[in-house]
Amino acid sequence: MNRSLVIALIATLVAVWYAAGIEDDAGDAAGLVAEPRTSRSTAGTTARTATAEQGSVIAVLPVRTAAEVGHDLFAAHSFLPPPPKVNVQAGPPPAPVAPPLPFRYQGRMTEGNTTIVFLAQGDRMLVARQGDLLNNQYRVESVSANAVTFMFEPLKQRQTLSIGNAK
Template sequence: MKPALPMRVLLVICAIAAAGAGYRVLVAARQMPAQVAALDSPHRTDTHARPDARRHTHASDAAAHAAGAATASAAQASATSAAHAKLVSLRAPLSLESAHDPFTASSWLPPPPVEVPAAPVQPPPPTAPPVPFAYVGQFDARAAKPQVFLSNGDQLLIVSPGDVIDNQYRVESVSESDVVLTYLPLHERQVVAIPREDK
């Protein structure tokens, strides 16, 4: 019986301490609304003095908040669609039949880069081949229609102005310094030089 007495005394002391703490909390809670009202009174007077300004501020804040939310949702939607499109392009089916076959092997590798075709190279314009003739000599240079000896390999030709050689060359003129020919397929002028004889 005696050992129970100190326990009872201890319990009574704890109960008194708890009651004191509760009373302090209750007193502090009753004083709190008065302090809050005292602190809030300047704000209330300011609010009553300028109700329109407060309404405009709330309206502008609400509009800005709505615009920001709309922009954020649009950006999120575009990012989501872009990510979805990228995933779809990465896992393209191998064929139309494999799109409905769950056991078909698919590749997760990115698609190969698209090869850009090179710009077509334009060939150079055609030109006449080198003149195959060499000057050998001339007969009657002072005549109205002089004759010239030209060699083409082992072949010896006697031509005068107006003659056509092998349907490719036409002799245009003969002078003391050269023989002028026209390459007929391209209508291009060519010259066979006549070497000068030192007297």
């Protein structure tokens, strides 16, 4: 082996021996083994007295109970923000409301006492008279000079489509 490596090894062993406080070869080796603890209340005093008797340089920390710590150190923790609080209102839910009318007024035609209204729904053209059922949901209740009144059948709610004062 290298001579400087052997000297470093011997110096390390001497430093460890000095730090551990070993005074003779056989006497204090048994003092390094920890004694079993009997209870938490006497554990701190037993460790302190054993340290004082041995003359050890290493200080023994007092034993802290879970009540002294205040929280679980190993509990699961999330760094996500808490979910928003939902405002829960007591009471009945709001009554359902009919959707807006899907029809646009395109024109009308009068034959005798009957008025026919031409309505657009998307790309489709619909022809409607009073009493007709459109899309199985909207019944034409009345056709006047200014408005067409529909009944939304699933909820029995009236809706009006303004057609202006067309002549």
